[in-house]
Amino acid sequence: MTDNDDFRLVIVTGMSGSGKTQACRNLEDLGYFCVDNLPPVFIPKFAELCQHSAGRVNKVVLVVDTRSREFFDTFVHVIRQMNEENKPFELLFMEASDEVIIRRYKETRRRHPMAPNSRITEGINMERERLAGVRNKATYIIDTSALLKSELKQKIIRLFGDDYNEQMNINVLSFGFKFGMPLDADIVLDVRFLPNPFYIEKLRHKSGAVPAVAEYIAKWPVTQQFMEKLDDLVNFLIPQYIKEGKSQLVIAIGCTGGMHRSVFIASHLFNLLKNRGYLANLEHRDLMKNDVAEHIQ
Incomplete structure (x- = not known):
């Protein structure tokens, strides 16, 4: 039994360029407290602190991806441990096709975090391989290849907007x-x-x-x-x-x-x-x- 039975923890991960940033903005609009690029080893302790905040922080989003480099290798272990200890969380995995990710990186002119000095395709292949174990444990998977921003927002609302007022x-x-x-x-x-x-x-x-x-x-x-x-x-x-x-x-x-x-x-x-x-x-x-x-x- 926790100090906050209404506590909701969403862990967002997935491919670079798949729309994790946009998803987090939508979650922030729903009242979630978002922390970006948190090393996985800190997830259980951070979640515990939020749960015992007397209701001040009861909706939390943690973004964990390959930017955390060597820390990311502990991600699957942390997820497994949280499941074994019956700690509540939801894992949202964001992905997109290679073609779409390449186009998005070309448009922003950013380097891929997995291959900053190589071709974008090499970074995508490396990242997919590294994320395979995490994807298999996802609660939800959203493919943004053909989604408009408004369509992604509606998906996020349906999944996580318990008390969301859709009135403009x-x-x-x-x-x-x-x-x-x-x-x-x-x-x-x-x-x-x-x-x-x-x-x-x-x-x-x-x-x-x-x-x-x-x-x-x-x-x-x-x-x-x-x-x-x-x-x-x-x-x-x-x-x-x-x-x-x-x-x-x-x-x-x-x-x-x-x-x-x-x-x-x-x-x-x-x-x-x-x-x-x-x-x-x-x-x-x-x-x-x-x-x-x-x-x-």
């Missing part, structure tokens, strides 16, 4: 161009073509969240036509991004000062997304930067 997080952000564009925006919409309440004295010092300002912006035909086309665009795009495997999306709506038009359109878009059941957040980045008396009412 959508952040709707209003901003003012005079304060600079948001650097993390995926989609930027410029709404400075809409009628501007700034030129209406009684509306100038009120934000786009105020009903009177919202009514003024919304009453114009150009606004109504734009909102209709925006709704159609969003209804089309969001499912495509989700299908592609995107986990976060930032939609930025900009006007001159980030107080009237962008706030109104961003609020409209946020409500649309919420009504469609998406996980959405709303932020008015520059609203309080405007030197006015009434920001939100």
